[in-house]
Amino acid sequence: MTHFNAVEGFLSIWTIDYHIENDRPFFGRVERDRLFCCLESAKSELGARLSMLTARDYGRMNDRFSLLVILDIPATTSYLAIETPLPDDNLTYRSLTPLFPNASWPEREIRDMFGITACDTPDTRPFIRKGAWPADLFPLRKDISPHRAYPIERVLLPTTVVEGEGVIEVPVGPIHAGIIEPGHFRIQVIGDTLLSLDAQFAFCHRGxxxxxxxxxxxxxxxxxxxxxxxxxxxxxxxxxxxxxxxxxxxxxxxxxxxxxxxxxxxxxxxxxxxxxxxxxxxxxxxxxxxxxxxxxxxxxxxxxxxxxxxxxxxxxxxxxxxxxxxxxxxxxxxxxxxxxxxxxxxxxxxxxxxxxxxxxxxxxxxxxxxxxxxxxxxxxxxxxxxxxxxxxxxxxxxxxxxxxxxxxxxxxxxxxxxxxxxxxxxxxxxxxxxxxxxxxxxxxxxxxxxxxxxxxxxxxxxxxxxxxxxxxxxxxxxxxxxxxxxxxxxxxxxxxxxxxxxxxxxxxxxxxxxxxxxxxxxxxxxx
Amino acid sequence: MFENLMIAIRSGFLTGTPTRFKPHARNAHGSLEAVAANRCNGCGVCVKACPVNALSVRTTEDGMEFLFHPGRCVGCVRCIDACTKSVLRFIPGNSTFQLPGTPDQKKLLDLSRSGMTSTPIDDGALVSSPGDNKSSEECVSTNLENIKFPLSTEAYKTADIAVLRNSLHCRHLDVGSCNGCDNEMIALGGPHYDVQRLGIDFVASPRHADALTLTGPISRNSLVATYETFTATPKPRLVFAVGNCACSGGIFEGSYAVFDGASKVVPVTIRIPGCPPTPGDILNALTEGLKQLQTICDRE
CATH class of the missing domain: 1.10.645.10 (Cytochrome-c3 Hydrogenase, chain B)
Incomplete structure (x- = not known):
């Protein structure tokens, strides 16, 4: 029960409003400017792990977009959902990657699918978009039809560059040698030794x-x-x-x-x-x-x-x-x-x-x-x-x-x-x-x-x-x-x-x- | 080494052996058949229950017919659950690969001239396809060297097919599959099916391949990869569309992110419906399908 009290105390400090119900994730609404600090405190005080980071489009005139963070609180058997409304004229938020390194992919995905940008995120490359729709179009927005198809561009995938004497890059995929799914890898090697790996996905993106x-x-x-x-x-x-x-x-x-x-x-x-x-x-x-x-x-x-x-x-x-x-x-x-x-x-x-x-x-x-x-x-x-x-x-x-x-x-x-x-x-x-x-x-x-x-x-x-x-x-x-x-x-x-x-x-x-x-x-x- | 031999001897001869126990569940693989056509009263609940429009009704002069589109059916068995008269069932092993030129639908039930009692349903509302509202994609690509998709059908000779029937080397191409079909193709290499005994193999490069086995609806993100793999394959290049997604787009039909099936991009030789088709269905299409293809070529 003490953990529940800890979560409740946390929610009462950081959120605009919150709900606690049985058998449901805790839910709280947090202002955008306090989100980073709120999650920092959740990580240090509650030991939270990032479970899911995504966005929502309510499709209405005002307060249209919001950011949704779902945290796993290991001490309790429940999750904590935090929603952050975003101002309509400024669809940005402070990147969460410094706090949770696994936020990098969802941040890139939210940029591709909703057009909501994370400021100061270390990786700004597209994640899902591989030329199948224009860069200024965001498929998960409500005003975009799920059935409309767009001209395909041949895009060069931006990859990490590794330079130095003897560094060789081995490109692999998206079509692999065996009966495997498609993914594109850039493997940098020195001689036979692997130096780094850059993986590209979304060849199976079906919407x-x-x-x-x-x-x-x-x-x-x-x-x-x-x-x-x-x-x-x-x-x-x-x-x-x-x-x-x-x-x-x-x-x-x-x-x-x-x-x-x-x-x-x-x-x-x-x-x-x-x-x-x-x-x-x-x-x-x-x-x-x-x-x-x-x-x-x-x-x-x-x-x-x-x-x-x-x-x-x-x-x-x-x-x-x-x-x-x-x-x-x-x-x-x-x-x-x-x-x-x-x-x-x-x-x-x-x-x-x-x-x-x-x-x-x-x-x-x-x-x-x-x-x-x-x-x-x-x-x-x-x-x-x-x-x-x-x-x-x-x-x-x-x-x-x-x-x-x-x-x-x-x-x-x-x-x-x-x-x-x-x-x-x-x-x-x-x-x-x-x-x-x-x-x-x-x-x-x-x-x-x-x-x-x-x-x-x-x-x-x-x-x-x-x-x-x-x-x-x-x-x-x-x-x-x-x-x-x-x-x-x-x-x-x-x-x-x-x-x-x-x-x-x-x-x-x-x-x-x-x-x-x-x-x-x-x-x-x-x- | 001795242990290896003992295990191999104990596992015995497996290739082609059927399941060793009596099945307890109604199968969701294979082809949908009307096993008790005489019980059907034409109420049409099956058609209404189908979420992917794989069933439709056609009114004829003196009654009506139920049509089944194997390339759309995802085997969700909702039609079977909905039917109060237990008319429908999936029959495994009754594989329905489709050769070029064969219609993509078959007659499931003919209620013409039968003493049907209930009022026939209005068929107009039931025959529609979710992909119909997809806007035209005349201009598929802005800078793919102005290639027109789908790529044109290629002619192949009887002699080519005759050769391939004894030695078919396939390049697998996953372009948006859920990996169900891919897993079934991996199973083909296992001792239960052992495709290599039939001269069939999955090779590492399209340049070594005679055929492409394509799974998934062709996601738009992988169009370039599909195109380049196809053009890298030497002629005659056959294309096997494995699974519903590759046949018609499946449940992803109409999505902004996919083409509705392989035939929208490359010329498809044989379609293998199923969600996913069982290894047996795929094997049947790779052997029996090619045999029938040769017969068609001979006739022409």
Whole structure:
């Protein structure tokens, strides 16, 4: 309770007005000129981390734009949302990057999408805009149609310049050699040693946030589900939690447990895939192929028990759409155990191999301070000793009711640690699935609550733990119960800036390996 | 080494093996079929439930027909949930790749001359496409050397296809996909599908490739990359549009940030609908699809 008092005290000092409600993020409005100092104090006093930085366009004549900062207050299980109205004639604010280094990307994005500029931000390059629309047009503003297309310019991507004797620049992408998503890298090397890395994104930008505007929750659900293939459940769940948060409802117990099963099934096949991908990164075909066998079997289980190989179409706002019943789920648990046993025997082969050890150990060190400062999440941060997991820190759905579970952390900080991190998490995942199946109420009760008419102007926030870390969604509704703003901040968005800090001093062939040890989605970053 | 061998022996022969357990959920992959056409009363709730206009109704002289557009369907199963008579179902393995010239819709149900009792629904309101209101994009680019998109269709000879059927090297091109299709293509390289046994491979450079497998609706940010990859591929260059986004733009159709499908930019040879298509569907299109393509070429 003392933490709550601390937050309340903080809000009463800094905000114009604030609301504290149960099961909702704290909310406060702060004047623009005090925002930086307010966040500075939040960081030092409450230990806040930046979860999401975005903007809103209310589409009205006066006080049209505002800045929205969502902070994670680790001491409480809640988030803190701070809204800052911006004067209509001066759409600028003091850059938050000196305070939270991970604000750099959102600041560039807000500049591209809303035309709101951060003063003194260290990086002023465009983030999302790659010549697909004019520089003086801002797609997320309300007066811009989501359907209008613009002439495409061929633009040269501004990259960091590294000069010096013997420095060679290796450009990679956006079309990569394997079956990978598009991203453009400029890798500067001296001889074989990596000096720096500059990554460019947004080749997958599909305008999801804009397309969701004006739709009802069920219509926008399709977009949330298809933002990323391998995070389908997590993104959908965050979306649904945000809608449920806005509507002020909670899901029935059966749905809450099934959602845990779905989220953990997704984590399981992703972790198996990541283990195979890391082995592929050093060309260890045996482990890669055996890993692909297990991943395929897990995906067939997904399809066999929930109808879809990527577990789409099951989670809906208010609950779940369907589930196979308790007996089939028990059968599923029995199918999972041997797969994990086979994984262990495959991994034993990998870890016992001296080349495997040599390539993975002490490669791509992510220091704990970098992980902390840049707001790293998920297994990557946990492998660097940062104990952060949304399932524990901000429990949702079944994770609130299920008995406590271990969140392992490691301290070696290298690729091997991230490899082992996934292995360490798999027993937790299996135990959670088993516990959720055991706790499923036998009596027939509804599996989905009806979403009431959503009050005009209400908003909600949802965060879930995907296989890559915390995925957050902010949703605000307009006067007709339709989505007015849909903002997503995914784990990949937070973790990508970690990778350039880990590559320096490694050899060039280790870059794909380091990249695979994080295994981040580009589609999630670009939206 | 001994351990490796033991694991390999224990995992057994996997290629082409079906799922080892009885499925418990209704499948959302494959092709939508009317499994009980006689139960349909033409109420049209399925058409209304579809969020992507993949179903439509056409009135004929003596009744009406339900049409299905596989290239639009994202497999959200809302039509199946909406149907009170359990008429519809997804049939897996019944893959519906589309060759050039085949219509992008198929007849799902023909209610002509059947003893239909309920009043037919008004079809006018139901057939519309979300992309229709997208403004014209005649001038796609301001400084892409004045290239006209879509690029013109290229002719290929029967002999070319005959060669490719035995050795097809694909360059993968992700231009706005959610990585679902990409993951399914990675699965193709795994032991369950093992495309290399059929002479199919995914290569590292477009200059080594015979075909492009394209996923995603082609985001406008990656137009330059798409164009340059396509022109770097030696002729005859086939284009496989994998997944709904590549077929029609999918749920992103009409967005300011994407083209509505691959055919708006490059000539598409074979479309593989699905969200995402299963590895089996993709494999079927890469083998059976090419076989049928050769037959079409032979005829011409």
């Amino acid at each position: 999801i946030e804009k397309l969701a505007e004006g739709r009802d929750p069920l219509g926008a659900l399709l977009l949330a589900e298809r933002q990323c293939g391998t995070c389908s459940v997590s993104n959908t769940l965050s979306f649904c939690l945000a809608v449920e948060n806005a509507a002020g409802i909670s899901v029935p117990p059966r749905a809450a447990y099934i959602r845990v099963i779905l989220a953990e099934l997704e984590r399981l096949y992703n972790h198996v895939n990541d283990i195979a991908a890391i082995a592929a990164g050093i060309g260890m075909a045996f482990v890669t192929q055996q890993g692909l066998v297990l991943k395929e079997e897990l995906q067939r289980i997904n399809a066999g028990f929930f109808g879809h190989r990527f577990l789409r179409n099951v989670v809906i706002p208010g609950g779940i759409r369907s589930y196979p019943g308790i007996d089939p789920l028990n059968e599923m648990v029995e199918l999972l155990a041997p797969i994990v046993r086979r994984l262990d025997s495959i991994v034993a082969v990998a870890i016992g191999n001296s080349i495997f050890q040599d390539r993975l150990e002490n490669t791509g060190i992510l220091t704990r301070s970098n992980a902390n400062e840049l707001g790293g999440v998920g297994p990557a941060a946990r492998a660097s000793g940062v104990s952060i997991d949304t399932r524990c820190d901000h429990p949702y759905d079944g994770y609130r009711i299920l008995p406590g579970f271990d969140i392992p952390t490691r301290h070696e900080c290298d690729v091997m640690a991230r490899f082992r991190m996934r292995l360490d998490e798999i027993p937790t995942t299996l135990a959670l699935i088993e516990a959720a199946v055991k706790s499923l109420p036998v009596v027939s009760s509804p599996i989905a609550a009806t979403i009431p008419i959503i009050a005009p102007g209400s908003w909600g926030f949802g965060a879930t733990e995907s296989a890559r870390g915390e995925n957050c969604v902010f949703i605000a509704f307009d006067a007709h119960g339709r989505i007015d703003r849909y903002a997503v901040r995914t784990a990949s968005y937070l973790n990508w800036p970690l990778i350039p800090t880990t590559v320096r001093g490694n050899i060039l062939p280790d870059f794909p390996l380091i990249n695979k040890s994080f295994e981040l989605c580009y589609a999630d970053v670009d939206r």
